[in-house]
Amino acid sequence: MNGLVLGGTSSGVGKTVATLAVSVALEDAGLTVQPAKAGPDFIDPSHHEQLLGRPSRTLDCWLEGEDGIRRNYHRGDGDICLVEGVMGLYDGDASSTAMVAEALGLPVVLVVDASAGMESVAATALGFERYAEAAGREVDVAGVIAQRCHGGRHENGVREALPERLTYLGRIPPSEDLEIPDRHLGLEMGEETGLTAEQLEAASEHIRVEAIRELAEPAADAPSPERRPETGARVAVASDRAFCFAYPATLERLRSRAEVVTFAPTADDELPACDGVYLPGGYPELHGDSLASSDALDELGDRAEEGLPVLGECGGLMALCEKLETTDGESHEMSGVFPAEVRMHDRYQALDHVELAAKRETLTARTGERRRGHEFHYSSLTVGRDARFAFEVVRGDGITDERDGLTEYDTLGTYAHLHPESGAFDSFLEVL
Known part of the structure; x- marks a missing residue:
């Protein structure tokens, strides 16, 4: 081509x-x-x-x-x-x-x-x-x-x-x-x-x-892709106006190794039956009322407590926190998985390519592995004293104090958007 x-x-x-x-x-x-x-x-x-x-x-x-x-x-x-x-x-x-x-x-x-x-x-x-x-x-x-x-x-x-x-x-x-x-x-x-x-x-x-x-x-020729086996897992991917930042290559990688079902947290009554959930980034701050009353998001919070693996990126991370406050002072309850609250700002809080180093085994990396991604967000998080983080930030801002990757149960939330070429989504699939 x-x-x-x-x-x-x-x-x-x-x-x-x-x-x-x-x-x-x-x-x-x-x-x-x-x-x-x-x-x-x-x-x-x-x-x-x-x-x-x-x-x-x-x-x-x-x-x-x-x-x-x-x-x-x-x-x-x-x-x-x-x-x-x-x-x-x-x-x-x-x-x-x-x-x-x-x-x-x-x-x-x-x-x-x-x-x-x-x-x-x-x-x-x-x-x-x-x-x-x-x-x-x-x-x-x-x-x-x-x-x-x-x-x-x-x-x-x-x-x-x-x-x-x-x-x-x-x-x-x-x-x-x-x-x-x-x-x-x-x-x-x-x-x-x-x-x-x-x-x-x-x-x-x-x-x-x-x-x-x-x-x-x-264009220059491409090396042959590494063939990876199907997992037999079923992944639920949030897809609506609140969660609309997913790379096509990510969905292709998930579909190549698992069954993918989509759901709309702003509209759907139920979380689909699944072995894991992916919440991409997007604009949850523009749909606070719908997410606060979302039965699917409430169910996701309950299932996360039971050990269902959930991966949230940026907007997905925000939806996994306890509360989201908009710039006009409105407050919306989120799923409450992480001991953290989100606040929106008029000016962006981070914009950079990032690199994260895993401090512990997590959904997207083994201990010691590094993942490269990108962050761009207008929100900040206030985290509880008992919050746990999976990554040290090698490059970028992360969530707080050069840390990223809030983790609770088998749920991971990061500000970093990752591409499947990083290996992150293969790691995610292999733990389901």
């Missing part, structure tokens, strides 16, 4: 809209697009899936390693893969867009904001292209998409200023309708956005499809 990486000059340049517009243009030309996202984000991939109807692949050097990135890329299926970048092309010490492009050996299309420039847009793009060589990086900046660019003289000025080695791949016209609203964890989820098919069709009209198709190249 040939592919391209859509990198940006900075955050906020319009990479998501550019990725969606190029996807529409390619699909209209009869090509099947496999979306992907550089970095650990859950929100941009939700926009890809909402538009294209297929899961977006998460590609992150820290979470997966180069071999894991290549395996995850090749699990996709399509005529062409579009990898949306994260932040600016070279930004990020643990995993940048440039690192992902290098790992896959794919060319980069640079998305440049042209709203206030013409020849300067070309100068900016040329600087990004030359920086790779100066920094000793194997990054091929091969083309440019002009974001927020008018037609006529404006477009001609950008295109004619580009050197021959930077292919002009089209423009996206300026439009307030093409701005995706922010929410405290980032952009709104794909199913909530106001972007319409008509707006994206209009944005895609000036994309040079054939030039993009010719620029795409095959």
Whole structure:
């Protein structure tokens, strides 16, 4: 499967809209697009899936390693893969867009904001292209998409200023309708956005499809995946608007080794019969009333006390605590498994790639093993004196005092989102 990486000059340049517009243009030309996202984000991939109807692949050097990135890329299926970048092309010490492009050996299309420039847009793009060589990086900046660019003289000025080695791949016209609203964890989820098919069709009209198709190249080969046996277990996975941050690769790994059933804690009356529960991250703070009255969440708390293995990540961790307090002072009872209370803040409390070292045997790691993940949350926890932790934080913030992984009974809750390439979910399955 040939592919391209859509990198940006900075955050906020319009990479998501550019990725969606190029996807529409390619699909209209009869090509099947496999979306992907550089970095650990859950929100941009939700926009890809909402538009294209297929899961977006998460590609992150820290979470997966180069071999894991290549395996995850090749699990996709399509005529062409579009990898949306994260932040600016070279930004990020643990995993940048440039690192992902290098790992896959794919060319980069640079998305440049042209709203206030013409020849300067070309100068900016040329600087990004030359920086790779100066920094000793194997990054091929091969083309440019002009974001927020008018037609006529404006477009001609950008295109004619580009050197021959930077292919002009089209423009996206300026439009307030093409701005995706922010929410405290980032952009709104794909199913909530106001972007319409008509707006994206209009944005895609000036994309040079054939030039993009010719620029795409095959990605580096992937090593063979390690075959792991089925467990015969049944895993219940929370899936609703409160718990919507699960990597497609995680669900694929669970389904490859166990039976997976989903449930909606905000709506379902009962917890499905199962051997273990996975509570992904999401927005429990936006659904406090529903979770406080959730029979399924109450039952989960009772079953956890009986020894049912439960794994909660970020939002899942929050739901396993005693109480959740929102920024407007409302308080909601949660399942009460952990002796801790959650408080939401107006500003994020942690944002980083993380590394955790297991102090004791736990659901996702043996004693001494390390797990790499990602944390991004606006909440903090006040923990009881009897709280127990499974991990020391090697990198990142964790829950408190360089510790993460609250543990009680056979339940584990962390602020870290983990990818299956870390080995965490195989460890989880093998204890069920």
